[in-house]
Amino acid sequence: MDMESKNSYKTLAGETKRDIFKELLKYAVLAPSGHNTQPWLFRFTEDDDLYVIADRTRALPVVDPHDRELTISCGAALDHLEVASQANGKALDVDICPNPNDDEVLARVRIGGEFFHDVRDLFDAIHKRRTTRAKFEDRLLPETLAKECAYIAEQNGIELTLISDADSRSAIAELVAEGDRIQFADPRFRRELAAWVHSRRRASQDGMSGSGFGMPDILSPVGALVIRTFDLGNGIAAGDREKILEGSPTLAVFSSPKDTVENWLQTGRALSRVLLALAANGATASYLNPPVELDQLRPRLRDAVGCKGIPQLLMRFGYGPGAEPTVRRSVDQALLGTE
Numbered sequence: 001m002d003m004e005s006k007n008s009y010k011t012l013a014g015e016t017k018r019d020i021f022k023e024l025l026k027y028a029v030l031a032p033s034g035h036n037t038q039p040w041l042f043r044f045t046e047d048d049d050l051y052v053i054a055d056r057t058r059a060l061p062v063v064d065p066h067d068r069e070l071t072i073s074c075g076a077a078l079d080h081l082e083v084a085s086q087a088n089g090k091a092l093d094v095d096i097c098p099n100p101n102d103d104e105v106l107a108r109v110r111i112g113g114e115f116f117h118d119v120r121d122l123f124d125a126i127h128k129r130r131t132t133r134a135k136f137e138d139r140l141l142p143e144t145l146a147k148e149c150a151y152i153a154e155q156n157g158i159e160l161t162l163i164s165d166a167d168s169r170s171a172i173a174e175l176v177a178e179g180d181r182i183q184f185a186d187p188r189f190r191r192e193l194a195a196w197v198h199s200r201r202r203a204s205q206d207g208m209s210g211s212g213f214g215m216p217d218i219l220s221p222v223g224a225l226v227i228r229t230f231d232l233g234n235g236i237a238a239g240d241r242e243k244i245l246e247g248s249p250t251l252a253v254f255s256s257p258k259d260t261v262e263n264w265l266q267t268g269r270a271l272s273r274v275l276l277a278l279a280a281n282g283a284t285a286s287y288l289n290p291p292v293e294l295d296q297l298r299p300r301l302r303d304a305v306g307c308k309g310i311p312q313l314l315m316r317f318g319y320g321p322g323a324e325p326t327v328r329r330s331v332d333q334a335l336l337g338t339e
């Protein structure tokens with residue numbers, strides 16, 4: 001299947017469902033995930049539909065004890081799958097949490113009817129999207145793009161609140177700094193984070209390279225050692241505070257009506273499509289999640305943001321320098337039960 005070609009729909013129609021899904025999965029696995037754990041698995045059903053499955057062996061029990069971010073990450077992979085299919089002219093029928101007795105299967109996906117909207121710009125953005133942790137330029141998103149992002153979230157039942165005023169950003173900066181200090185003071189948090197910081201040359205093809213944090217890839221083990229050993233909370237807090245005040249003209253909060261698996265999946269689907277819309281327009285994003293991850297800070301974040309729903313992700317949107325691509329496991333490593 002030639003995903004670049006406008007005429008690929010014809011090719012797609014001539015292949016088996018499994019072949020089509022295997023091709024689409026190449027794009028699903030490029031989705032973002034917490035600590036780049038890639039906590040997703042896929043399995044074909046007897047009818048050659050596709051199950052999206054939570055891989056809880058890749059959970060982060062300290063920072064994400066309820067697998068909330070794990071589920072958001074799987075939602076993002078699901079949306080990448082949909083974008084790839086839609087760009088090829090085929091909708092996917094998605095049944096989320098299809099089996100109430102099985103909390104591993106997060107979605108059942110069928111190849112559906114024709115899809116008429118042109119989403120090739122989002123599809124092309126799958127390869128461009130990156131998490132950019134550097135400071136952003138002092139430039140707001142154009143209003144049309146900001147509205148498009150809010151609309152995408154709403155289509156998924158998620159509220160997206162964009163924050164640019166200095167007072168709110170300052171209040172949020174204090175919450176992030178407080179969260180950084182609390183998290184880094186906990187040796188279990190540091191050990192868990194350090195376990196996912198490693199060179200991109202590692203066979204596991206997951207985790208975060210030191211290059212994502214401004215050091216050469218080869219020094220990733222040193223970075224991991226430092227994270228594991230020292231409480232860097234004050235330094236990280238000061239850095240994040242400065243980044244928010246001086247390098248983050250727009251903060252963004254995704255919030256959902258409830259705090260359920262369905263809501264987390266929808267947050268992930270919204271996240272993916274918003275990030276792709278940003279990347280398609282030359283913009284980028286990164287995460288500031290401590291005030292969402294810590295129970296004692298989450299209600300205070302909600303107050304500071306003034307959102308109706310429950311905060312699920314706190315992010316920065318804007319224009320930044322390029323970031324290096326991160327590693328991914330292959331489709332075969334994520335696809336269960338195929339020869």
Ligand SMILES: Cc1cc2nc3c(=O)[nH]c(=O)nc-3n(C[C@H](O)[C@H](O)[C@H](O)COP(=O)(O)O)c2cc1C
Nearest residue numbers: 032033034035036069072073130131208287289326
């Ligand atoms: C649910 C979720 C939570 C994340 N939380 C953080 C975070 O708190 N801090 C951070 O720097 N990156 C965070 N990330 C970004 C991941 O580290 C990133 O997606 C991963 O390393 C892959 O890199 P890429 O997004 O450039 O492809 C998060 C991503 C997801 C999907």
